[in-house]
Amino acid sequence: MNIKNYLKRAAHFLLFGIPEIHTTAHIVSLAPNELLKERMALITGGTSGIGYSIAKAFLYSGANVCITSRNEERLKATCMKLKTIQPFFEDRIYGIVMDNKRIADFPKKIDDILLMSGRKSIDILVNNAGVLGGDISTTTEDIYDEILDTNLKGVFFLSQTMGRYMRDNHIKGNILNIASSSSLRPAASAYTLTKWGIRGLTLGLAKVLAPYVITVNGIAPGPTATPMLGKDEEGDITFHTNPLGRYVLPEEIANMAVFLVSDMGRSIVGDIVYMTGGSGLVTFDDVTYRF
Template sequence: MRRALVTGGSGTLGAAIARALAADGCHVLIHANAAAERARSLAGEIAAAGGSAEAVVFDVTDAGATAAALESLLETGPIQILVNNAGIHDDAVMPGMRREQWSRVIDVSLNGFFNVTQPLLMPMIGTRWGRIVSLSSVAAIAGNRGQTNYAAAKAGLHGATKSLALELAPRGITVNAVAPGIIASPMADGAFDADAVKKLVPMKRAGRPEEVADLVAFLTSERAAYISGQVIAINGGMI
């Protein structure tokens, strides 16, 4: 059974991805930081449905704590599927943005990517099979007012994805990014009402978390063995 780590797995999108990977037969490591109880509850739900999952708790911005947590997880074998889903918003127009807003968003999405991904690479390389998918955003492709920090962080993942894909391709490991648009969640529902969604999205609706999860599950499967270094948008035709 392959082991899959989903960072930010306690959130709406992360939970959908965790369920999809569990349904595909993976043992899913559901990561959380502040929302540890939600991760544990989700792991219990997956197990009750016949899947295999456990919760893991650490702060992706803390390099030492992340390394220690991953070292412990690797004692029982390599993690061959990694979904870098952890990320935060802290929106403000750039003239009024505080340095802490910039740094924190970059720290979680981009430094967190390094802190989690780098320690897993050599064990993954040893198996000559792996899948790495990072969750980006339509904001990284088209920009978005009030999200210069978020767009910069997610756009950084695009460059990292393409470069890492070149490094790992000879080892049987694919590296891709998925860039969702407006996806139904408590956060998105608070930011976009139905009329706004109809104006912004040609398909006239928000995407479902399960639709993004299905794409991630495909990219982490055997069927996607020849897809690497790609940024794949899923946004209902927004761009």
């Protein structure tokens, strides 16, 4: 151990009274499989972070995938990137420009996806798109509206649109909401407020859609190594105030997403799987509250 690392560990122990955790992440990615063979998934906000990792995991599991973004160039670049990973992704990844705030567009977007992909139906929706911010000490009404419309209102109405579509077409489908450890925290920001809403919406959707064999669940990640948090999963993922000792990785969330929307997860209904590393569950020390 070099002197710099020794001093760093000593300082951490003196400040916090516990030794510094040296974290490594040994993530087991799913091997190519047929858990989602012949299924069609719509993933909002799929160009980076958790959405991108879920798209890739779904492709490895045999699904056809359509990702959304508000930026057409970014969408094209991401689809091209996924197509270069494996030859068998080539004809199974699609992208469509979609803004969660433009609710009136949703029915046509479904038609456009079906036409583009040549598929007969869409049977998986992953509500992943979202934006951070809106701290109660500084936020404005415009910022508040932007966050609520994107993170909650858009999810509500896209779920309504897809729920009706699946029900009317007798599709045994899945809706998976990406919530957050913030849904367990004091709601001192617009973002946190939306995640409390997603938590409740997941329960409500599961209740009303279960009779139509449409399974609804959620995943609540803790702080995750994504561009949204200014993190790169290839870089330093140490996070001292998280009991896990590090950031959660998007691949971990994606593995769980595959399980929950596959037939293996069919008896899990209205649940939120908390993948937080302890953040929000056993500690709030990773977030600063101020006014």
